[in-house]
Amino acid sequence: MLNVLRFVAAQSKGSEILFKVLITIEGEEVLHDLKAVCGPRDKAEPFITVMLPEED
Secondary structure (H helix, E strand, O other), X not given: OHHHHHHHHHOOOOOEEEEEEEEEEOOEEEEXXXXXXXXXXXXXXXXXXXXOOOOO
């Protein structure tokens, strides 16, 4: 997931990124949509939050 996010983020210009990952659960492969948001924390240090697209 982090490698996919890194690749997509390198091509993105915004602070919110939508991407897909292939996850294997009990032998079944499922394609999931995810969202990553980059922003400042309490002391202005950068961080990335990965969540489902409908989450805030």
